Amino acid sequence: MKARVHVMLKTGVLDPQGEAVRHALGSLGFDGVEGVRQGKVIELDLAETDKAKAEETVNQMCEKLLANTVIESYSVEIS
């Protein structure tokens, strides 16, 4: 199965990378960009074939390694 994990900084946590992108877009002449947040996307190929088990495993991976849950939130899509 394939899993896709999105890891984003939580709302309220300063995102300097996103701010840098917003400024750069402004400099390039792209107006009307009101906010930018940048995060990570991680695509996993899993040997597991059971969707529920795969989701459970990927959630554990996020808690233990992929996301820093103090400042980041994550979402998991299994396909």
Add this chain to the structure above:
Amino acid sequence: MKARVHVMLKTGVLDPQGEAVRHALGSLGFDGVEGVRQGKVIELDLAETDKAKAEETVNQMCEKLLANTVIESYSVEIS
């Protein structure tokens, strides 16, 4: 409107960050991880209200700034 951009290394381009995650997951006891690719996700808040125009603009942003199209591919979702 909100736009979400995914930027991933193209297939065939070595992804050391993804490989590092794969090894780390193995060390933590997560077996059955056959491959990991890591990329960026960029969420944009746009003042534009026309969906087609927003998509066109975001594609230009990707070409000019957000993705290095020599080694990265991108996809845009508008919502």
